[in-house]
Amino acid sequence: MASPQPTSLRGATTPVIILFTLTVLGIFALLAFPISNGLFSAILLQASQRKIGAESSPYDTTLTGWNWLDALLDGFTVFFYDLVDGSRADMSLLMIPFSGSAVGIWILGMIESRRKGNKDRIPAFFTTMASLGQILGLGIVSPLFYALSLIERNSSWRGSDYDVAPEVFYTTPISIVIGMALPWAIAALPAPSVLSINQKVNMVRLWEIFPITTYLVQRALDPLAKRFLGSTRQAGGRGNGAMHRVYGIGLLWSTASYWYFLSMVFSASVLPFIFKPEIAEAWSLGHMCQLRNPFALGSPLPSVSQGQLWFVQWDFWLISVACFVWALAVRLELLEDSARYSKAKIIVGGLMSALILGPVGAAVVLIWRRDTLVHENNHRRKIV
Numbered sequence: 415m416a417s418p419q420p421t422s423l424r425g426a427t428t429p430v431i432i433l434f435t436l437t438v439l440g441i442f443a444l445l446a447f448p449i450s451n452g453l454f455s456a457i458l459l460q461a462s463q464r465k466i467g468a469e470s471s472p473y474d475t476t477l478t479g480w481n482w483l484d485a486l487l488d489g490f491t492v493f494f495y496d497l498v499d500g501s502r503a504d505m506s507l508l509m510i511p512f513s514g515s516a517v518g519i520w521i522l523g524m525i526e527s528r529r530k531g532n533k534d535r536i537p538a539f540f541t542t543m544a545s546l547g548q549i550l551g552l553g554i555v556s557p558l559f560y561a562l563s564l565i566e567r568n569s570s571w572r573g574s575d576y577d578v579a580p581e582v583f584y585t586t587p588i589s590i591v592i593g594m595a596l597p598w599a600i601a602a603l604p605a606p607s608v609l610s611i612n613q614k615v616n617m618v619r620l621w622e623i624f625p626i627t628t629y630l631v632q633r634a635l636d637p638l639a640k641r642f643l644g645s646t647r648q649a650g651g652r653g654n655g656a657m658h659r660v661y662g663i664g665l666l667w668s669t670a671s672y673w674y675f676l677s678m679v680f681s682a683s684v685l686p687f688i689f690k691p692e693i694a695e696a697w698s699l700g701h702m703c704q705l706r707n708p709f710a711l712g713s714p715l716p717s718v719s720q721g722q723l724w725f726v727q728w729d730f731w732l733i734s735v736a737c738f739v740w741a742l743a744v745r746l747e748l749l750e751d752s753a754r755y756s757k758a759k760i761i762v763g764g765l766m767s768a769l770i771l772g773p774v775g776a777a778v779v780l781i782w783r784r785d786t787l788v789h790e791n792n793h794r795r796k797i798v
Contacts, residue, residue: 429561429564429739429740430561430564430565432739433557433558433560433561433564433736433740434558434561436557436735436736436739437557437558437561439708439732440553440557440732442708442711443705443706443725443728443729443732444550444729444732445550445551445554447706447708447710447711447713448721448724450712451711451712451713451715451721453715453718453721453725454489456715456718456721460492461475461488461489461491461492462485462488466491466495467495467499468496468499468501468502468719471605471611473611473612474612474615477619487619490548490549491619491622493722494618494621494622495614495615495618496718496722497509497726498598498601498602498618500604502696502719502723503696504696504697504701504702505723505726507675507679507696507702508675508702508723508726508727509726510671510675511672511674511675512729513595513671514669514670514672514774515668515672515733515737515772515773515774516594517590517663517664517667517668518664518737518775518777518778519556519668519737519774520544520586520628521586521590521661521778522664522741522777523537523544524582524586524589525582525583525586525660525781527539527540527541528578528579528582529575529577529578530576530577530578531574531576535563535567536559536562536566541626541628541629543556543559544625545623545625545626548622548623548625551729552729552733553728553731553733553736556732556733556737557732557739560736560739560740563740564740564743567744576788578657579636580640580643580656581636581639581640581643582632582636583659583660584642584643584656584660585632585635585639586632586660587659587663588635589631589632590628592627593624593627593628593630593632594621597617597620597621597624597627598621601614601617601620601621603617657785657789658782658786661778661781661782664774664778665778665779668772668778669772669775672771672772672775673772675702678697679697679698679699680699681697682694682697682698682699686698702727705724705728705731706724706727706728734774735773737773737774738764738768738773738780740777741764741776741777741778741780741781742760742764742780744784745764745780745784746760746761748784748787764776764780767779
């Protein structure tokens, strides 16, 4: 097989334009629209009444002791609490592909942030981006982050620029489980039957800051993993297998959750009689997959729960599509055959993968294939 040919990302104007367009769309869908229809005001009002969840349960709102800051933070807590409340069938189903895709996105982001060629560059600030996204909306921040990453990455990488410290492939999945998945799983437990309301609220608060906790867990585990792996030679021998495992985990989580979501929506739409009427209606194709027009500013808000669903639907698709566009652009920098044929093959293959595996699953496959080519190319050079 011919060696993969590096190409410059300097001409990657189309992906950048798409990502900036998604950013603008995110500003309308996740900021202007919910402000204009009163969603954010309604959530802040509920928080000011010290009520949370579908049952409007009272809870301890004291966190920092500063009333103005606690009031603002409680608005976020009320919003995130409703995502794992479990009382709404539509939100509960949507959170499955959302959470599964988050695993794939975080695996890609955490690995890219540790590449040698990304040191002190925009991709290295993935945790900062994710933390801002928790406040402003990841559907706004992540497309902008990916666009700026592509603009900054305006020249071809060579050899060691792709290198990642071997321990990163070991600590990344463990960090995601401890920092992201575990708080989410505990926060999703029912209250007050399993957790008290205040315990659930505190777990939701911990889940809100998962970008930071995941980062801190990884940094704490890195020295232990490095010591466990031993010498650089030993680590290098294991690194390739670890790379395949971690990308496999990202692909499994993002794709399995995407397939489950589609299967439930398809079943509820085609075979509604196998579900309770309210479940069939909540999981129908029109309700779960039809995005609300974000430019219809000032549209009446049917309910807070409906407004939250619109928000999360847009957030999910904006984040997922942005990740796919970025991954496709990065994958196109490494061509295996003649430029025109290879680009067309990668683009068509990527789009087909996005339909079958979901946007994030396809993004994982694209970066996985890129890294595999880099390893194969480096191996051939060592032999020669």
